[in-house]
Amino acid sequence: MSASQSAVRSRAEAVKVSRTFDWLIMFTLFFVILGGYHVHFMLVAGDWDFWSDWKDRRLWVTVLPIMGITFPAAVQAILWWRYRIPFGATLSVLGLLFGEWVNRYFNFWGWTYFPINFVFPSQLVPGAIVLDVVLLVSGSMQLTAVIGGLGFGLLFYPGNWPVMAPLHLPVEYNGMMMTLADLSGYHYVRTGMPEYIRMVEKGTLRTFGKDVAPVSAFFSGFVSIIVYFLWHFFGRWFGSTAFTKGS
Amino acid sequence: MKLIKDGIAKLSFVALLVTVTAAMFYAPTASAHGEKSQAAFMRMRTIHWYDLNWSKDIVPVNDTMTVTGKFHVFAGWPETVAKPEISFLNIGIPGPVFIRAGSWIGGQLVPRSVTLELGETYEFKVLLKARRPGDWHVHSMMNVKDGGPIIGPGKWVTITGSMSQFTNPITTLTGQTIDLENWNLGNIYFWHAFWYAFGIAYIAYWARKPVFVPRLIACEAGKHDTLISAMDKKVGIGFMVATLAIVAVTMESTNAQYPITTPLQAGLLRGMKPIEMPARTVAVKVDSATYRVPGRAMQMTLTVTNNGDSSVRLGEFMTASVRFLDPAVHEDDTGYPDDLLAEEGLTVSDNSPLAPGQTRTMEVTASDAAWEVYRLADLIYDPDSRFAGLLFFTDEAGNRQMVTIDAPLIPSFI
Numbered sequence: 081m082s083a084s085q086s087a088v089r090s091r092a093e094a095v096k097v098s099r100t101f102d103w104l105i106m107f108t109l110f111f112v113i114l115g116g117y118h119v120h121f122m123l124v125a126g127d128w129d130f131w132s133d134w135k136d137r138r139l140w141v142t143v144l145p146i147m148g149i150t151f152p153a154a155v156q157a158i159l160w161w162r163y164r165i166p167f168g169a170t171l172s173v174l175g176l177l178f179g180e181w182v183n184r185y186f187n188f189w190g191w192t193y194f195p196i197n198f199v200f201p202s203q204l205v206p207g208a209i210v211l212d213v214v215l216l217v218s219g220s221m222q223l224t225a226v227i228g229g230l231g232f233g234l235l236f237y238p239g240n241w242p243v244m245a246p247l248h249l250p251v252e253y254n255g256m257m258m259t260l261a262d263l264s265g266y267h268y269v270r271t272g273m274p275e276y277i278r279m280v281e282k283g284t285l286r287t288f289g290k291d292v293a294p295v296s297a298f299f300s301g302f303v304s305i306i307v308y309f310l311w312h313f314f315g316r317w318f319g320s321t322a323f324t325k326g327s
Numbered sequence: 328m329k330l331i332k333d334g335i336a337k338l339s340f341v342a343l344l345v346t347v348t349a350a351m352f353y354a355p356t357a358s359a360h361g362e363k364s365q366a367a368f369m370r371m372r373t374i375h376w377y378d379l380n381w382s383k384d385i386v387p388v389n390d391t392m393t394v395t396g397k398f399h400v401f402a403g404w405p406e407t408v409a410k411p412e413i414s415f416l417n418i419g420i421p422g423p424v425f426i427r428a429g430s431w432i433g434g435q436l437v438p439r440s441v442t443l444e445l446g447e448t449y450e451f452k453v454l455l456k457a458r459r460p461g462d463w464h465v466h467s468m469m470n471v472k473d474g475g476p477i478i479g480p481g482k483w484v485t486i487t488g489s490m491s492q493f494t495n496p497i498t499t500l501t502g503q504t505i506d507l508e509n510w511n512l513g514n515i516y517f518w519h520a521f522w523y524a525f526g527i528a529y530i531a532y533w534a535r536k537p538v539f540v541p542r543l544i545a546c547e548a549g550k551h552d553t554l555i556s557a558m559d560k561k562v563g564i565g566f567m568v569a570t571l572a573i574v575a576v577t578m579e580s581t582n583a584q585y586p587i588t589t590p591l592q593a594g595l596l597r598g599m600k601p602i603e604m605p606a607r608t609v610a611v612k613v614d615s616a617t618y619r620v621p622g623r624a625m626q627m628t629l630t631v632t633n634n635g636d637s638s639v640r641l642g643e644f645m646t647a648s649v650r651f652l653d654p655a656v657h658e659d660d661t662g663y664p665d666d667l668l669a670e671e672g673l674t675v676s677d678n679s680p681l682a683p684g685q686t687r688t689m690e691v692t693a694s695d696a697a698w699e700v701y702r703l704a705d706l707i708y709d710p711d712s713r714f715a716g717l718l719f720f721t722d723e724a725g726n727r728q729m730v731t732i733d734a735p736l737i738p739s740f741i
């Protein structure tokens with residue numbers, strides 16, 4: 081068979097082959113992103129995402145979007161600039177959440193018996209949708225970074241609040257006040273994690289009084305913008321075909 | 328050549344799968360069996376756990392038991408270990424097989440980290456509620472920031488019954504009674520499923536017709552702009568508006584449903600109340616101490632002075648949770664773990680009652696296989712070859728008095 085000869089003979093067949101490619105690529109991409117993103121997230125956001133008694137109004141709100149926007153930015157860069165596909169961020173986040181849920185359900189609950197209501201992952205989908213749509217509509221990397229990045233940071237806390245609020249009900253326990261999330265952390269013994277490791281409500285944003293979460297969210301959004309740029313260029317570089325030219 | 332290529336392709340696929348799955352297999356460490364691997368000087372010169380009591384050997388699910396006792400924070404705390412300024416009273420169990428229903432130091436609840444003072448002795452209590460059936464080794468445990476975990480003695484406790492019967496009812500300050508074991512679970516699953524489906528719907532819109540091949544071809548031909556239609560943008564905006572609306576509405580409805588919430592609570596607890604120890608009436612001076620490697624025995628020459636008004640006898644030497652007893656003076660009836668108890672491990676050259684005002688020099692030998700089993704003998708390879716421990720003297724009325732000792736140790740290899 082000569083190289084110039086097409087492998088497909090009809091339009092229907094071309095579509096079929098193209099579809100097969102889609103599934104293959106989508107499947108591989110999903111799991112490759114999942115693997116990389118999940119490892120990255122465990123290393124940099126680890127405990128803040130593992131335990132509900134770490135999910136405070138300062139560091140959780142600040143750290144997670146900043147560390148979470150990395151892979152979505154890079155994958156967007158590849159899918160958008162090479163294919164004009166506007167779901168890079170959503171695909172990344174769904175990959176991460178899939179990996180996290182498998183890990184939390186089978187290891188944290190199935191193997192070590194921590195209740196799921198103590199070890200469920202954080203929600204990132206709303207921010208990812210906004211990131212994707214801003215890129216789709218504007219077609220601009222700068223605008224996506226600024227509006228999308230800020231949105232990614234700002235949507236994190238409200239996007240998670242419906243599942244977090246019930247864990248922040250106050251309890252009086254043997255003469256001390258704590259939230260249900262604190263109580264989970266106290267009840268469900270983590271031998272390897274003494275209480276002092278927990279980084280809760282620490283930081284210098286105290287001057288804003290009661291409204292710490294919005295301030296943290298804005299701060300997180302601003303840093304997310306910078307991180308977006310950085311990882312977008314990683315993605316561009318990674319997705320370039322400069323080194324395979326001529327094939 | 329093709330064979331090699333195929334081989335590489337296969338291998339890299341396997342490598343990929345391994346990487347992907349590796350991350351999913353991360354599980355928080357559940358084991359608490361570091362006790363023997365911890366450096367001997369850590370166990371001898373930091374925190375001494377004594378008068379321990381495990382209230383039960385067998386506990387049905389939902390029943391409680393306590394681990395109580397005292398711990399002495401050693402005044403000769405090693406330089407190489409951070410001082411216990413930020414410490415946490417933990418419990419050494421393999422994950423949440425029990426829940427920690429309460430823990431107290433000197434009567435104060437300690438769900439958070441505390442400051443401990445060197446040289447003081449504290450009373451502690453940990454209340455455990457059985458959750459998962461099995462045989463579990465239950466250790467007392469203190470975590471010291473920058474110093475690591477200091478594990479006390481462990482005892483086997485059996486939990487019977489079924490974990491499915493376990494409940495953890497809690498009444499909140501807003502008046503609701505909930506089961507913390509599964510509270511909020513439906514809500515968590517619902518919202519995670521909802522947003523996952525929402526994300527899939529967004530991707531499905533783009534994947535309804537061939538995705539990668541035609542788009543790549545068009546992009547390579549420079550026709551990027553033809554790939555996004557006005558309709559596509561409208562749908563995208565629709566998804567974004569829906570996202571923002573859902574987030575805003577659920578935020579509002581959540582606040583309406585839970586008007587009272589509090590932030591996570593944290594912070595160091597200071598001022599733990601130590602036990603008011605009665606004035607020490609027995610003074611001990613360590614003249615010399617030798618560890619005989621072949622005999623697995625430690626020999627000490629002690630000069631003991633009784634300044635009290637009742638005669639005393641040396642009943643016990645305890646170090647790193649291993650207790651050496653002279654059965655003629657003291658027998659253990661608390662059910663202390665066998666492997667840590669040398670019931671006849673202590674021999675004293677002259678252990679007749681030491682009358683008030685008297686001073687005597689005695690040869691004390693503490694010998695047991697535990698020196699090897701618990702790797703206490705490794706002490707002789709430490710950079711600072713010292714040993715430390717507690718001596719317990721028993722008076723005529725049966726009261727026990729604790730005296731700490733801390734001295735250099737010379738190994739003897741013959």
Ligand SMILES: [Cu+2]
Binds near residue numbers: 360362
């Ligand atoms: Cu053990």
